[in-house]
Amino acid sequence: MTALSLVSAPPGAADTSPARDDAGWARWLEEHTDPCWRPTEWQQxxxxxxxxxxxxxxxxxxxxxxxxxxxxSPTNSxxxxxxxxxxxxPVPDDExxxxxxxxxTRVYFGAEKEPCSVARDGxxxxxxxHCRGLCSLHYAQFxxxxxxxxxxxxxxxxVPYTDVLPCPVPACPLPAVYARGLCRHHTxxxxxxxxxxxxxxxxxxxxxxxxxxxAHQFSLLPLPVPLRxxxxxxxxQADPWLRTFEPAQVRRMVRDLSGVTTLVSEVSDQQMCPRSTVAVRRMMGRVRTAVRTGFTEYSGTAPAENDLLDLRALGQRSRTPAGIRHHKTVDLRTITPRWLRGxxxxxxxxxxxxxDRFARTLWGVELASKAxxxxxxxxxxxxxxxxxxxxxxxxFRCALKQDGEPAGSSYRMSIASHFFALIDYGRRSGAVSDLSAAFVRDPAAHRIVQEEAGEDEIxxxxxxxxxxxxxxxxHLLGQGRARGRRTLAPADLQLMYQTLYVLLRDTGRRPNEIVSLPLQCLETRQDHTSLVWDNHKARRRRRRLPITASTAQAVRAWRKRRDxxxxxxxxxxxxxxxxxxxxxxxxxxxxTSYLSETLRHWAHSIPALHAEGTDSAGAPLPFDRSLIYAYAFRHSYAQRHADAGTPLDVLCELMDHKSVRTTQRYYTVSLQRKREAVSKLSAHVVDHQGLPRPATPALYELRSVAVPYGGCTEPSNVKAGGSSCPIRFQCAGCGFYRPDPSYLSAIEQHTNELRADRETAQAMDAAEFVITALTAQITAFEQxxxxxxxxxxxxPAAERAEIEEASAVLRRARAGSGHSLLPLTAADHAHRDRP
Structure with a gap:
């Protein structure tokens, strides 16, 4: 009779496990057991x-x-x-x-006791x-x-005793106190x-x-061999899968396994130990998975021959802090082509x-199987x-997410990449030696196009x-349900998360780039401080970003406390x-999950957050708190610079983008907000003398074109999209010039540039008409x-605030348009290289 036939199971539980030699199985287990496992804790x-x-x-x-x-056990209980x-x-747990x-009021087993009171000659x-201040033997003599x-x-x-007799039970920590030599517990x-x-x-x-x-111990002696x-x-085998090892759970599992002789059985965990808790049954499931995998190796049944893959037995672990994986077991029988399944x-x-890599590959294989x-x-x-x-x-192009919504282009490209990497592996390794040479991806025809952000996307x-x-x-950030309370004091936790928030808000770096900042991340040269960071996405290290003094001070304050x-x-x-x-x-x-979760709890703990605008009754609209997350501050950083008139190429460098087109996505403004801004500013349009020239929103958009310092209504220039000015963009003297408040910052900047040009012309002893022309332009723009x-x-103040917001919207839209002017000097490319 094999050990498999001795499994204690409820009536009706079929046992279809294969028979095997108990002695050989026990020898195999002994040979594959690590004698140095947890050497400071396990006593073999x-x-x-x-x-x-x-x-x-x-x-x-x-x-x-x-x-x-x-x-x-467990910790912190x-x-x-x-x-x-x-x-x-009634007081809180922390207090x-x-x-x-x-x-x-009583002495627990294992607690230190006072020694016997019998003494002689010092x-x-x-x-x-044991009783009345005497040990057990002296009390009996008394x-x-x-x-x-x-x-x-x-x-x-x-006569006092000079030695303590140990309990004869192996490894029992309690001393013998009775005549038989046993401790109280074993007596x-x-x-x-x-x-x-x-x-x-x-x-x-x-x-x-x-x-x-x-509470921190367990013993396997109560279990029979080979169950032990x-x-x-x-x-x-399960130890690497566990985030923490809880001895109390194993002790309960040993208790619940009473009457069971082996784990290699088709009997379910519920049938094997019906009284076990969910946590104990989860631990037992991990142990049984490892044992079953070992038995397949012992019996010669390789895991690769099974169509049901247990990823836990393969030691697969997620990259998340908790080690959670989406798949635990995978049924490969859902993949129709046998060659693809193998x-x-x-x-x-x-x-x-x-x-993550397995999930994307599996999803690609399943889609390919259906196709x-x-x-x-x-x-x-x-x-x-x-x-x-x-x-x-x-x-792959038509792939849907699990909720039925269309998957993003990046995810679909990733699925295709993982699938064809699997095909390449099959060819290189010989796993599919007869794979047709025609089954290969064409880079031109089989490309999944990256989708651009829609114009109506908010x-x-x-x-x-x-x-x-x-x-x-x-001040509320880091309070309540903030991650890390078991390691840092509340004040230190608040300071850390507040520093993280300041860096997200003021630097526009990605969340992973913020949390991975090196300890020496500040560099000061000539009274200018830069943040030293790594662009993990583009694999560019030691990047530098100028930051303000207040941001640098926040980093230094946290670093001092961190030290x-x-x-x-x-x-x-x-x-x-x-x-x-x-x-x-x-x-x-x-x-980053710690940062994201803490930000989410903080956003929901704020009493009230108001959005822009008011409702029909004039009350402020509530802001959707789900829009507050770590990566959103990167978009805010980009749009803040766009509102301030930062040139596109400068912002591209600040964002550390390779392509200007990537930076332009941060300037995206919805059509609805743009129309609202045009509607507000069209009533405040002026001409080149500063006199009001209001227009309807339709005329403002259809009969004018944006130039660097305002709108232009000159027909030929409008038809050319702002790139064919008859007087070469000397807007200050043009009767078709129509600026609005959104151009104020650009006009003032251009005026300062004209003043600098005039100073340069005077230093060069330029002709009087040049200096006069520059002075006239400065005067006209100032007017x-x-x-x-x-x-x-x-x-009114409220209307001025609306105009300022509308001006910011239009500046953002113009910055993202990528409009450039014609060069003022013609270049003859056809004859440039002629002698």
Whole structure:
């Protein structure tokens, strides 16, 4: 009879597991068990695990109460006594943990006891006190002395013991206190055993017993062989999958496995241990997965031959801090072509991809399978044709997300890239040796085009008015449900997240570029401070960005405090300004998910956030808080510079883009907002003398064209899109010149440039007509700006604010248009190289 037939399972639970040799299976487990697994915690000779509070991957620590020294599991929890008092206390948990002082009215097993009071010649009995200040043997002698009515002082006759007898149970930490040599814990257990087995000798009973277990310990001795070895093997294999190792869960699992003889069975976890909690059953599932995988290797059934892949058995782990993966097991039978199914199976087994890479490849394979299933002759790799590749790519172009919405072009391009990388792997490795040479991607015909942002798409930037409201409530950032409270004090946590917010708002860097800033990220040259950062997306390191003094001061304040906290932070993040807050993190710096979650909670904790504009009753409109996220501040940074008139090429450099077209996306303004801005500013149009020339919005757009310093209504220039001015853009003297308030900053800048030109002309001793022409242009432009500002000053404050906002919208639209003027000097390209 095999061990598989001895599995304790409820009636009706079929066991279809293959038979095997128990002795051979036990030898295989012993050979594949790591004898050096967790050397500071696991004691192989006695099958005992003792959690070390100093081990970061073991969930063991002192009781959360500051005055309590009891070890608990999981980490940051209360011991039973403190938990009972906390439930009855009205104070918050943090205050309770800081102020409560436990008073123990009884001595718990394993707690330190006072030594026996018997003493002679300066030597005191070292054995622990049992009753009336005496150890167990001295107390028994005292009772005999008293009952027999002997004369004399017993204490003067008693001889102190100089040694402490250990309990005969292996690895039991408690001392022997009774005549049999057992500790109190095992004395009670031995008495219960003798009630049903009165003739069992102590020498046979003690070696097979489990030692006294504290909250941070577990023992595998209660389990039979080979179940004991299976659990140990499964724990060792599952250890890398676990974020933390909780001894308390394993102890409960050992308790629930009573009556089970092996884990290699088709019986479900629920049927095997029906009384287990969800957490224990989850731990058991991981252990059983590893054991089953080991059994397939022992029995000669390779995992690659199965159509059901268990990714946990392959050790696949996500890149997220919690190690969560979307797929746990994958049924490859949904992939119709057998050659494609085998290729994916082989690639997964040999390459061991991470969760994200596997998910995208699997999605591409599933889409390709559906596309090929509708075409004849695609079940054989050698019969594939060029048209089959076209059908697969077309499936990628029409791919949908899991919610049924169309997938973005970047994601569809990524799916196609991962799928064809799998095909290339099959050719290189020989996994699909007969794959048709015609089944290859054509870079020209099978390209998925990157979609541009639509003209009607609303910008993702957070409005400046909302950012001002966020600045007013920045003291709330880092409070409440902020990530990292277990590592940093509340004040330090607030300072860290406030510094992160300042950097997001003032630098426009991507969230991952902010959280990964090096510790020495500031560089000062000639009283100008720059931020040193890495562009991970484009793989450009050590980039420099000029920042303001206030931003640099915020960074220095946090860095000073961070240096003081260095001892309490994980050592792996010593080189980062924002280190990881837990030693279990997969990255050495703070993860972007911590920042995103804390920002989201902060946005929802602000009492009121008002959007731009008012409703029909004049009340401010509420702002959609879901639009406040880390990456949105990058859009705000770009649009803030566009509103200030920053040239497109300068902003491209500030954003560290390779292409100006990428930067132009940050200038995108919806048609609706543009029409509203035109409607407001069309009533404030003036001519070249600064006199009002209002127009309807339709005429303003149809009969004028934007030039650098205003609108132009000259017909030939309008027809040419602003690039064919008859007088070469000398707008100050043109009767068709129509500026509006949105051009004020551009006109003033141009006026300053004209003044500089005039100074240069005077220094060059230029002709008088040149200086006169420049002076006339300066005077004309000053007349326009002075009259425009005086008319705006007469408007109510609310209307002026609306005009300023409309002006910003139009400046943003013009900055993103990429309009350029014709050169003032003609270039004859055809005859340039003639002698």
């Amino acid at each position: 000779p006695v099958w005992l695990f003792t959690g070390d509070p100093g081990e970061p991957r073991t969930s063991v620590s002192l009781c959360r109460t500051a005055a309590c020294q009891m070890l608990v 209360f011991c039973p006594l403190c938990r009972s008092a906390q439930k009855q206390s 309770f943990a800081r102020t409560f002082v436990p008073v123990r 030597q005191r009995c070292v054995r622990p006190c 009772n005999i002395h008293t009952r027999q009515g002997r004369s004399g002082d017993w204490h003067a006759l008693a 009670h257990k031995f008495r219960e055993h003798r009630r049903t087995n009165p003739h069992t000798p102590l020498e046979d009973w003690a070696p097979a017993q489990t030692p006294y277990l504290a 070895q299976e659990v140990l093997y499964g724990l060792q 290729l994916l199976r082989t690639w997964t087994i040999q390459q061991r991809p991470d969760a 090929l299933a509708q075409r004849p002759g695609t079940h054989e790799a050698a019969q594939l044709r060029y048209d089959d590749v076209t059908a697969v790519v077309e499936a 910008g993702k930037a957070i409005p400046e008015s909302v950012i001002r409201q966020l600045d007013a409530h920045v 003081q906290l260095q001892a309490s932070l994980p050592p792996a993040g010593a080189d980062y300004l924002f280190p990881a807050l837990t030693p279990l993190a997969t990255r050495r710096h703070l993860h 326009v700006t002075d009259r425009m500002r005086r008319s705006l000053a007469l408007l």
